[in-house]
Amino acid sequence: MMRRIYFDHNATTPVDPAVREAMLPYLSEVFGNASSIHSFGQQARAAVERARQSVAALLGARPAEIVFTSGGTEADNLAIFGIVHAAGGARKHVITTQIEHHAVLNACQALQEQGVAVTFLPVSSDGLVDPDDVRRALRPETVLITVMHANNELGTVQPIAEIARIAAEAGIPFHTDAVQSAGKLPVDVESLGVDLLSLSAHKLYGPKGVGALYIRRGVHLRPLLYGGHHERDRRPGTENVPGIVGLGQAAALARQRLSEEAVRLAALRDRLERGLLERIPHLRVNGARAPRTPNTTNITFSFIEGEALVIALDLKGVACSTGAACSSGAVEPSHVLTAIGLPPEEARASLRFSLGHANTEADVDYALNVIPDVVEHLRQLSPQYKRQPVAR
Numbered sequence: 001m002m003r004r005i006y007f008d009h010n011a012t013t014p015v016d017p018a019v020r021e022a023m024l025p026y027l028s029e030v031f032g033n034a035s036s037i038h039s040f041g042q043q044a045r046a047a048v049e050r051a052r053q054s055v056a057a058l059l060g061a062r063p064a065e066i067v068f069t070s071g072g073t074e075a076d077n078l079a080i081f082g083i084v085h086a087a088g089g090a091r092k093h094v095i096t097t098q099i100e101h102h103a104v105l106n107a108c109q110a111l112q113e114q115g116v117a118v119t120f121l122p123v124s125s126d127g128l129v130d131p132d133d134v135r136r137a138l139r140p141e142t143v144l145i146t147v148m149h150a151n152n153e154l155g156t157v158q159p160i161a162e163i164a165r166i167a168a169e170a171g172i173p174f175h176t177d178a179v180q181s182a183g184k185l186p187v188d189v190e191s192l193g194v195d196l197l198s199l200s201a202h203k204l205y206g207p208k209g210v211g212a213l214y215i216r217r218g219v220h221l222r223p224l225l226y227g228g229h230h231e232r233d234r235r236p237g238t239e240n241v242p243g244i245v246g247l248g249q250a251a252a253l254a255r256q257r258l259s260e261e262a263v264r265l266a267a268l269r270d271r272l273e274r275g276l277l278e279r280i281p282h283l284r285v286n287g288a289r290a291p292r293t294p295n296t297t298n299i300t301f302s303f304i305e306g307e308a309l310v311i312a313l314d315l316k317g318v319a320c321s322t323g324a325a326c327s328s329g330a331v332e333p334s335h336v337l338t339a340i341g342l343p344p345e346e347a348r349a350s351l352r353f354s355l356g357h358a359n360t361e362a363d364v365d366y367a368l369n370v371i372p373d374v375v376e377h378l379r380q381l382s383p384q385y386k387r388q389p390v391a392r
């Protein structure tokens, strides 16, 4: 059988066996509704509260500050609409960036349709937000600042603590989407100084369809949904007990192995990056000079259509993705790569490799063996490449 290597951990991760084991009882005998008074319910409630403690511990938060959601997308939406809709005043303004995940970007666009002014801050060619730009964007009517911690396409890590200080001085709630950093980098709500923080279980070896929003004590928001009094009136609906237990176990695992994994993955990522740069001409590593998550590299393979390269590599057993979020098959170049200044054809020629727990040096070496030939083959089909004057 062909070797299959998964280098797309920023899209999703496999459920860790320990996570699956922890979840199983809650899919069978421990099926109670966590709101029920009897022992079935009490067992489920105890499991949910243990998971809450585990997520809180990963973030350096108090358990009461953790609200479980259906994932990263809902956590982002709850933070953004929750804060903006709770804020008074006829005129409202929100500050965010051009490189946010669509969960934040499209929520902010929906706010604009509701009459809220939104500033989408630019980023440097390395994908970093300048905290001074945040300061300059402040208005008397600013009600929320939301800037992601680590970018899903580039892995670049924003100066969150600095931006948080600016937000705190101005008395404005500050949210960060930490879906790509939780479990990869130390994420501590006190040292970051954030008021709200989103994470998602399936990006850290937990199940899909569950996540959490950290809401600092004293920060008030309006719920997105109306129903029962679950999650301290912030997120109604019968708790997804197996999913929440899975998230709790995934958070515990992440906390245990984070520092060791960060070093190991950075070494693998660097080996992959260096190896490709040595073997293939006309490459550019995007965001390379910025602090990055240890598992991510985004590379422009000039003269190639990224989609074609993803498909060709998949046929060789290497799963990665384009920077472009084009699930619909549209050829819109990635908004992130566009924001760092890549022209459309370079953005479309870019691939993201995101490594994870099961990857080994042998996986990287296999990829280094197959990628150069595939790239050269596809480049031979490109008229622009043939016209290159440089000797190869």
Ligand SMILES: *Cc1c(COP(=O)(O)O)cnc(C)c1O
Binding pocket: 010, 011, 070, 071, 072, 073, 074, 076, 101, 103, 148, 150, 151, 152, 177, 179, 180, 200, 201, 202, 203, 209, 210, 211
């Ligand atoms: C995956 C992701 C999300 C969405 O999380 P889901 O749990 O898939 O809804 C949000 N933000 C970032 C940065 C992500 O990578």
